[in-house]
Amino acid sequence: MTNLDENTNAAVQEFLRKRLHRYGFERADMHAGEDHSGDPALFIDAYYRLTKEPLERELLVRLLTELRGLLLNRGERRFPHVRHHFDEKQQVAKRK
Numbered sequence: 001m002t003n004l005d006e007n008t009n010a011a012v013q014e015f016l017r018k019r020l021h022r023y024g025f026e027r028a029d030m031h032a033g034e035d036h037s038g039d040p041a042l043f044i045d046a047y048y049r050l051t052k053e054p055l056e057r058e059l060l061v062r063l064l065t066e067l068r069g070l071l072l073n074r075g076e077r078r079f080p081h082v083r084h085h086f087d088e089k090q091q092v093a094k095r096k
Contacts, residue, residue, distance in 0.1 A: 004032050004042065008074055015070055016046055019063060023086070024049035032078065040078045042071070050087035057092065060084065 009030055016028050028046045035041040067080050 004030050005076075008071070008076055011070065011074060012044065012067070012080075015067060019059070019066075020046070020048070022051065022053045023055055023090075024051040024053075035079070035081065042076070042078045042080045044080055044082045045085060046082060047085045048087065048090070050089055052091075054091040054093035055086065057095075 012030060013028055017025055026047050026049055028044050030042060030044045033041055033043055064080070064082060067082070071078070071080060
């Protein structure tokens, strides 16, 4: 599987939209490629607008695990590498 299936693309977009809408999620650009070890991978660039909602770091950590599960359930074995592009003024929540 070298290309990203349109249904998988749509599923990832919806997944990210549902979980990250409060942080201004706008879109994700995705493409297939190889990681630094030469293994097949999915590269996802997620883009956000500035919001007043402070970003919870823990959410981003959990998000990758959930996204990996979604992809595996769809038969997608490539590991997702997500790069988040937040506004430089986006606030981050203080650790509890």
